[in-house]
Amino acid sequence: MSFQANLFRLRGMGSGLLLVAGLLLMAGCGGSPKSSQNPIDVYRLNGIEYGVLDKGSLDFSDTRISGKGTLIFKDPAKSDDNNYALTFSLEEGGSLTLVANSDAKLAEGVRYTFSRTGSRLKVVLSAGASETYDVSETFAAVPASSLPLMEIDVHGHGHSIVWAAGNKLDEFAFTTRVTGRLWGLRLDKATVTQAKIGKAKEEH
């Protein structure tokens, strides 16, 4: 952004104080503006709305999603730091990728990819275009054939924490700063029965 553009914004900020009262008044107004025409099919998983970016061979119901495809949850996260609670299972050779802090195409953000080979669970954490870390060792004790509840904190400032069956496994740091608020899942021979987003379990 040019210096002139910044200066212009600085002058604009001079009337920021006047905006305060107006914004605060607007704060209490409930309800979002009417949605624009929605080209993506909308489904629900346990009451949480999502759309399908790549239908593939996905099979849907109100309580499960299985097969192969990509879906994106409708409502953006309320913060850059969130906790994702996932209950899912993988077939042999299957995988599930959680995409967090992302955009409408799930192209950016932080990704956790869980894949199964026999009884082994491979987990890869990646961020942005080029950061990739194999964190499988952290999940060595997690049985790939019967995965427990996985809870994952993703903090936009470059920090992630993982729990399995309520037990904290480890914390990871990554360099890429992520700014998106959308999240979704990519499935391949996987079944998801729960996918919830909430406040980060640990805020630091």
Next chain:
Amino acid sequence: MTFSKRLWFLALSVFTIQAYASSPVKVVTSTTDLAWAVKEIGGAHVEVQSLLKGTENPHFVDAIPEFIRLVSEAQAVVIVGLDLEIGWMPKVLTRSGNAQVQPGGKGYCEAGRAVHVLEKPTGDVDRSMGDVHPSGNPHFWLSPKAFAQAAGPIAQTLIAVDPAHTADYQVGARRFTELMEEIRKKNAAKLHSLIASISGPVLMEYHKEFAYFLETYGLRSFGSVEEKPGVAPSAGRLAEVALAAKGAGVRFVLAGETAPKKTLEKFTELSAMPVAVVPMSVQPHAKVKDYPAFQEYLVDTVAKQLGSRTL
């Protein structure tokens, strides 16, 4: 260069040098009392500005940006020292970016370093004792005898910054010392007959800030209303000290203008003893517009409380 051009150049140079040489030295002081003293000593050779107005409590001032700007343009800074301005002056000096007036610079003057300090604590000192000044009582300007001792460092600093007028500053310092002695004698005469017949303490202080004034004029203090310096006295303390003071024959309490009014009213209610509230510094735009008037006011206030009319 032609002859006429050389002449113009010479005239301009002489004019510029003369103008620069005769510019008054810009001095900034922390208090109005020091500003008055610097003006007495420096005369026409100084232009003085006090950061404070004389109504503030110099312990608790903030490093206001306007102070920083004034100090940035000064050739000399004169402060009381003895940790009186420890909370704000170091910050002001650092942020001014003016090397000459920072500690160690030729324009930096701590007037209190030449004063014979009273009430310097012995033994360990810590904050459980209240707001104790480990270097001793800094309120020396309340006594003309002690204030006279500040003339030396002030003159030395002016000489260091403006050596061309050394003789004038030395004369100014001598005159200042003589003036302080005149003030002391005149005011001591006012009080002498009033206190000669009184044995025991005649007054109490709200906060222990009048030590130099009391010592100069031979006034005895019963102590302070505050149990610990800088800590507001509890109701129990007020009652206890009111009773003790009455029993000792104390006539009144002397308090600075920044003392908490409600506490003073409460004390009067408990002790039936009057409280005389006085300015603690020269206030150029008020009744104590210079140091002689300020000293006269203090002494007349004490005299009035002791039962005499203003002389």
Next chain:
Amino acid sequence: MENTRSLYFFLFIALALAYVSAPAASDGSGLKTSVGLDVVGQAGLNSTSGASDRLDVREFEVMLYAPADHLFDGMGSIAAHYEGTGIPQVELHEAYLGSSKLIPRSRFRAGQYFLGIGRLNQVHRHDWPFISAPKVHKEFFDAEALLDTGIEYSYLLPIPHFLEVTAGVTNGFVYGHDHSAGSRPLVPTNYLRTVTYFSLPWDGGTQIGLNYLGRRGGEGTQRTILGVDLTAKWKEGALLNFLLQSEIWYRVLTPKGGTTQKAFGLYLYPQYYLGENLFLGLRVDYYSVLNLTDAFGSPVKSVELNFVPTVTYRPSEFSSIRLAYNLKPEFQGGASTTGHHLELQGVIVLGAHPAHDF
């Protein structure tokens, strides 16, 4: 185990420094030591409070400063704190050399420091007039303050009015709260602040700052932050009769090839002296991501508010006890949640007299 060893090492160093600094200061070196202790507890009052429900030593900070010689000064601080996890973290806060004697009307510092931007970012957290960071400060900078290594220069303009300009550039390998060593940025963190001061009626005064910060991270994210900070005070002797403090910030984050995020936030904090060393304040926070959309491209209104009435008992400038109630309504889309929690804080300052900054 590693953190416990670090903590013991830190405590040993801190105690050793405190032990030697008193006699050292009397040797003419001018070394001053100051310690700040900040204890904070949070108690959630409902399930969406987000409170930690624990009491922690939020910070134990040891600060040392002294002139090095006739030209340079040095300052260093190390801090031990718990980040809500029960595990102590020890870190170097500030360590820099500087001078206000080399260039007229100027001062500079080089090293690691809290960046000279905004109001809260330049004040140690235990000296804040409230307990926790406003939302906008936490989001745009850090829960404490933006810290980095670089060089900063301030110049006081030679005009008959206080106007100071500060410019700085820091490494930018990390930004704010970062758990990694970071990576080389494409454009290091750079910032500019202009500050002025006006006297106000009834012995008051106000300081107003205009701020700019920019950085392009190694991954290509461009960050631009603009803001205004205002502090107004009315004092009578030692008493701060009335304080008004506010910061208004606007941020644009543009990831390389990604979606730009625009956010706006502010806080407003008036505080009044009640008497008997008691102060009452009410902080109002506002934060909004301005261009938030859902997965289908529809705009989503997102607003976070926080109302924080705060009572402070301050018997001297060296200690305070504070109680605050946080009411946090959040609105996003058509949904709203409200969290409530209480905070309690105790602060003491030991050692050298702290400066009375405006």
